[in-house]
Amino acid sequence: MVYVATDRPLPLIEWQDQSPSFYVSELAEDEKRVIKQFSKPFVYYVGSHQGCGCGFSYGQWPVEDEDDRTEDAAARESVKRLSEYLSNIVQHAEIELFVCWDGDQEAEPEYKSVITPAEIGGEAFEFKEKQFLTITKV
Numbered sequence: 813m814v815y816v817a818t819d820r821p822l823p824l825i826e827w828q829d830q831s832p833s834f835y836v837s838e839l840a841e842d843e844k845r846v847i848k849q850f851s852k853p854f855v856y857y858v859g860s861h862q863g864c865g866c867g868f869s870y871g872q873w874p875v876e877d878e879d880d881r882t883e884d885a886a887a888r889e890s891v892k893r894l895s896e897y898l899s900n901i902v903q904h905a906e907i908e909l910f911v912c913w914d915g916d917q918e919a920e921p922e923y924k925s926v927i928t929p930a931e932i933g934g935e936a937f938e939f940k941e942k943q944f945l946t947i948t949k950v
Contacts, residue, residue: 813843813914814858814865814939816898817850818905824856825897832861832886834893846917849910849944858897860890865911868894871936891933898929898947907947911939 816822816836827835837857839846847855860867870887874880901907912919921944928948 813846813912813917814868814894815839815843815846815849815855815910815917816858817847817852817855817908817910818901819852819854820905821854822856822901822905827859827863832863834861834890834897835859836897843917846910846912848918849921850908852906852908858894860894861886862890864914865939869938871934872938888933891937895929895932898932902929902947902949909943909945909947911941911943911945913941916942 822836824838825834825836827837835858837859839855839857843857859865867887867890870884870891875884898907898909910921919942922942923940924944924946926946926948928950
């Protein structure tokens with residue numbers, strides 16, 4: 813699960829059943845408990861092509877067949893779109909991001925760091941569980 817919070821409302825991106833990809837949605841009722849993690853008032857769920865945060869990971873395992881290549885390409889695209897989305901937002905708003913497994917929305921963060929949107933991506937990428945990130949311009 814990947815949640816993003818800012819000090820201003822964000823544009824939503826709908827989930828597309830026919831063409832799954834990066835999306836941004838309002839919190840579901842059972843996800844609202846994650847709000848306690850943030851100092852910012854506007855909190856959203858961001859998802860990957862897999863429909864959850866798991867698809868924001870690539871380069872962690874060998875790409876051995878066509879299915880692996882397809883998944884790797886989709887994960888890279890999800891991460892790229894997340895990075896671009898955050899790059900646009902950080903120009904006008906402060907951003908906080910929390911990553912956890914479903915059910916850990918209220919868990920204390922185990923990793924905290926400050927990064928730029930450009931650090932989301934690269935040759936290999938994955939978030940850590942219970943990770944809290946502050947996203948800055950530079």
